[in-house]
Amino acid sequence: MALRIGTLFCIACICAFNSVAWAERTTAPSHIRIATAGEPQTLDPHRYNLRLEETLLNDLFMGLTTFGAAGDIVPGAAARWHTSDDGLVWTFELRKDLYWSDGVPLNANDFVFSLQRLLDPATAASLAYFMYMIDNAAAVNRGAQPTTALGVRAIDEHTLELRLEKPYPYLLERLLYPTAFPVPAHVIREHGSAWTKAEHWVSNGAYTLDEWRPQSHVRMQANSRFITPPRISQITYLPLANEQNAYNRYRNKEVDVIGAFPATELDAVRRTYSADLRLSNLLSMAYLVFNLQVPALADIRVRQALSLAVDQRVLTDQVMRSGAAPAFSFAPAMIDDYDSAELPHKEIPYADRLSQAKALLAAAGYTQQNPLRVTLRHMSTLENKKINLAISGMWRQIGVRTQLQQADVRTHFSALRQGDFDVAWAAWVGENNAEHYLSLLQSDIGNVNYGRFADPHYDDLMREVSLTADASQRNARLQRAEQHVVQRYPVIPLYTMAVRRLVSPHLQGWQENPRDMHQSRYLSWPESAR
Amino acid sequence: MAAYLLRRGIYTLLSLWVIVSAVFFMLRLAPGGPFDSERALPPEVEANLMAAYNLDAPLYVQYGRFLGDLTRGDFGPSFTQKDFSVAELIGAGLPTSLALGIGALSLALSVGLALGTFCGRRTGSFADGILMSITNVSLALPPIITGPILILVFAVTLSWLPSGGSGSAGHLLLPVIALALPYIAAIARLIRGAVAEAAREQFIVTAYAKGIGRQRILWHHIMPTAAIPLVSFLGPAAAGLLTGSVVVEQIFDLPGIGRYFVQAALNRDYTLVMGVAVIYAMAILFFNLLVDLAYGVLDPRIRFDR
Numbered sequence: 107m108a109l110r111i112g113t114l115f116c117i118a119c120i121c122a123f124n125s126v127a128w129a130e131r132t133t134a135p136s137h138i139r140i141a142t143a144g145e146p147q148t149l150d151p152h153r154y155n156l157r158l159e160e161t162l163l164n165d166l167f168m169g170l171t172t173f174g175a176a177g178d179i180v181p182g183a184a185a186r187w188h189t190s191d192d193g194l195v196w197t198f199e200l201r202k203d204l205y206w207s208d209g210v211p212l213n214a215n216d217f218v219f220s221l222q223r224l225l226d227p228a229t230a231a232s233l234a235y236f237m238y239m240i241d242n243a244a245a246v247n248r249g250a251q252p253t254t255a256l257g258v259r260a261i262d263e264h265t266l267e268l269r270l271e272k273p274y275p276y277l278l279e280r281l282l283y284p285t286a287f288p289v290p291a292h293v294i295r296e297h298g299s300a301w302t303k304a305e306h307w308v309s310n311g312a313y314t315l316d317e318w319r320p321q322s323h324v325r326m327q328a329n330s331r332f333i334t335p336p337r338i339s340q341i342t343y344l345p346l347a348n349e350q351n352a353y354n355r356y357r358n359k360e361v362d363v364i365g366a367f368p369a370t371e372l373d374a375v376r377r378t379y380s381a382d383l384r385l386s387n388l389l390s391m392a393y394l395v396f397n398l399q400v401p402a403l404a405d406i407r408v409r410q411a412l413s414l415a416v417d418q419r420v421l422t423d424q425v426m427r428s429g430a431a432p433a434f435s436f437a438p439a440m441i442d443d444y445d446s447a448e449l450p451h452k453e454i455p456y457a458d459r460l461s462q463a464k465a466l467l468a469a470a471g472y473t474q475q476n477p478l479r480v481t482l483r484h485m486s487t488l489e490n491k492k493i494n495l496a497i498s499g500m501w502r503q504i505g506v507r508t509q510l511q512q513a514d515v516r517t518h519f520s521a522l523r524q525g526d527f528d529v530a531w532a533a534w535v536g537e538n539n540a541e542h543y544l545s546l547l548q549s550d551i552g553n554v555n556y557g558r559f560a561d562p563h564y565d566d567l568m569r570e571v572s573l574t575a576d577a578s579q580r581n582a583r584l585q586r587a588e589q590h591v592v593q594r595y596p597v598i599p600l601y602t603m604a605v606r607r608l609v610s611p612h613l614q615g616w617q618e619n620p621r622d623m624h625q626s627r628y629l630s631w632p633e634s635a636r
Numbered sequence: 637m638a639a640y641l642l643r644r645g646i647y648t649l650l651s652l653w654v655i656v657s658a659v660f661f662m663l664r665l666a667p668g669g670p671f672d673s674e675r676a677l678p679p680e681v682e683a684n685l686m687a688a689y690n691l692d693a694p695l696y697v698q699y700g701r702f703l704g705d706l707t708r709g710d711f712g713p714s715f716t717q718k719d720f721s722v723a724e725l726i727g728a729g730l731p732t733s734l735a736l737g738i739g740a741l742s743l744a745l746s747v748g749l750a751l752g753t754f755c756g757r758r759t760g761s762f763a764d765g766i767l768m769s770i771t772n773v774s775l776a777l778p779p780i781i782t783g784p785i786l787i788l789v790f791a792v793t794l795s796w797l798p799s800g801g802s803g804s805a806g807h808l809l810l811p812v813i814a815l816a817l818p819y820i821a822a823i824a825r826l827i828r829g830a831v832a833e834a835a836r837e838q839f840i841v842t843a844y845a846k847g848i849g850r851q852r853i854l855w856h857h858i859m860p861t862a863a864i865p866l867v868s869f870l871g872p873a874a875a876g877l878l879t880g881s882v883v884v885e886q887i888f889d890l891p892g893i894g895r896y897f898v899q900a901a902l903n904r905d906y907t908l909v910m911g912v913a914v915i916y917a918m919a920i921l922f923f924n925l926l927v928d929l930a931y932g933v934l935d936p937r938i939r940f941d942r
Contacts, residue, residue, distance in 0.1 A: 516668035
């Protein structure tokens with residue numbers, strides 16, 4: 107009897123499995139399944155905080171500017187724009203064929219409402235400061251001024267004007283972020299915070315939200331009212347935070363695109379999935395930051411010695427082997443129209459660097475009997491452990507005793523912000539302009555200047571930068587500032603992060619780009635796949 | 637009986653209060669907060685966020701509010717899953733977790749019982765030796781080992797089953813097996829011992845002497861006796877299945893509440909961790925109560941009115 111129950115259960119399981127089609131296995135030709143690095147925390151563009159949400163929100167909404175297929179900046183809701191001579195007033199002419207997905211026309215007032223909503227303290231937008239360049243934005247966000255005081259107005263239905271506090275030549279790039287996306291005022295007024303539920307969903311992008319099952323999937327349908335209807339009619343985003351799981355599901359043909367696979371599999375992937383492999387460098391910077399409030403590290407000789415002893419090429423080519431590129435400047439070398447200032451010792455042979463480093467440490471009073479002792483803080487991911495262990499080994503060669511200290515991502519960055527470290531690993535994924543990185547070393551930027559680096563001359567140079575409206579002049583001034591700061595050794599640049607994607611070789615329109623941003627409306631399956 | 641239930645109810649509520657309070661304060665003591673990310677926030681933005689989630693109030697006020705909301709069954713909004721309330725998230729994840737838990741428990745019980753009675757009636761035989769050796773091995777294999785092996789064999793290599801996710805019964809098959817394996821082994825060994833021991837009892841020998849059929853003896857006389865150690869095992873086992881499902885849900889990307897638990901703890905999503913902890917605590921306390929009541933049914937010597 108008992109045996110029979112067991113048998114029956116097994117048969118029932120097998121029948122259930124066979125009768126229910128293994129739905130994900132076969133895709134409709136106009137359907138795509140994309141793995142994201144985790145679960146989105148919100149689909150409200152003003153409350154978003156994660157890079158992976160930017161991907162989803164870019165399919166759902168379109169800002170004044172938007173991404174081209176190659177990740178470049180192209181006109182979005184705005185057809186054209188012009189700037190006043192002092193760089194303070196930006197006027198955007200909107201396209202005349204803009205509609206929300208429910209058919210309601212979209213006009214300049216929607217953008218006014220949206221920017222006011224972003225900066226309204228009640229929205230509690232964590233990235234509200236992305237738009238602090240707008241006149242009165244910080245004061246509005248602090249609650250010191252009403253939202254109507256914000257420097258934004260609709261001149262007419264199709265003309266939007268933004269007034270800035272200081273010139274900001276990178277505005278078109280900043281408008282790419284979801285913080286500047288329009289949200290449907292008429293739906294938010296009716297449904298309040300429930301407007302992001304699929305049943306109330308209205309947006310202006312190429313897709314609309316169809317279903318969101320937490321931790322399972324986000325499904326989107328093509329928006330028939332979008333300016334150019336996309337070729338792929340349905341997208342399923344799957345949250346696959348674990349790289350191994352994502353890799354398994356790609357190999358089992360359960361997803362068409364994954365964002366990452368384990369770095370240790372890179373050689374195997376090169377052999378078996380060479381047509382699917384898409385390696386690219388991400389606009390980003392991983393670096394070590396010195397805490398200047400630690401007396402030993404306030405000594406520039408110590409910082410220079412520790413910097414000399416780190417061999418970036420060994421880290422990327424032998425330790426990580428994940429496709430990441432070594433970095434020798436704090437502003438990533440891949441930034442357009444900008445020559446980054448590199449570490450002065452980049453071309454010196456490593457053996458010479460080590461002897462220089464030892465001499466510097468000796469001059470600073472550290473000997474074999476009295477070695478320099480530092481703690482190196484890092485995140486508890488496997489790759490991060492490997493990197494920092496290797497760095498501690500490099501420092502050992504110049505007689506430095508390093509104690510490693512690891513924590514999960516929240517604890518790590520919380521400790522950094524509180525200045526609770528000697529030396530720490532950090533990373534910044536940023537924009538295609540040097541200022542976004544170099545401003546992290548300004549003394550008045552707040553606790554994101556983890557090491558509390560303060561150099562009055564550098565601050566002066568950066569202040570000059572912030573008042574320059576012309577982009578090329580601004581870049582030249584940034585270069586001067588970087589050339590000055592690189593010799594102060596506030597950080598050790600390590601590498602720019604690599605993106606290791608697997609993309610179905612049949613998928614058309616996928617182009618690697620430094621922001622790793624891919625709007626699904628540019629993608630399609632070939633006719634033969636239909 | 638009623639007095640016993642009342643007393644147990646009060647104890648259960650007290651335990652629940654101790655557990656949720658411990659989780660509440662442990663979470664607040666953990667370094668890092670829900671809004672600490674790579675992107676640092678200007679002070680005014682942080683103040684807006686803290687106010688929106690009532691985190692700017694003193695700790696005792698937050699605790700009082702939390703207990704008040706809890707008694708009304710309101711877990712509040714999730715700190716990180718901003719578009720969902722904690723109740724909505726648990727509502728979305730619970731069916732998957734329950735399907736996984738009930739599936740694994742049913743599989744463990746049916747296969748374990750079958751194997752146990754089969755071997756218990758043939759102790760010392762060749763088949764018994766082989767089967768018990770296999771159960772020994774599977775006892776030592778937690779889902780964190782068997783899960784990836786099952787994925788590698790049945791999904792990646794043979795491509796018979798999906799390697800993760802949800803949506804069909806096929807998606808549940810591998811996770812259920814991975815979770816159930818150690819319990820199949822444990823139950824089989826428990827039942828085997830109990831059946832073998834009961835078969836030697838005087839009243840069973842008498843039953844055989846009276847010419848009662850083998851099946852009747854097994855189900856009416858041996859099994860009720862053998863079931864008592866099984867019931868004692870099932871209380872902690874149900875709790876183990878729940879906590880084990882946290883691991884299995886991670887390995888197989890199942891959208892159950894176990895996955896939230898880990899994510900939420902890492903994200904310092906205070907309300908979501910509390911919500912899931914309360915559900916887990918309630919489930920474990922409920923199973924323990926159920927087991928204690930079952931003793932009374934199975935063993936007439938146990939009485940509740942003392």
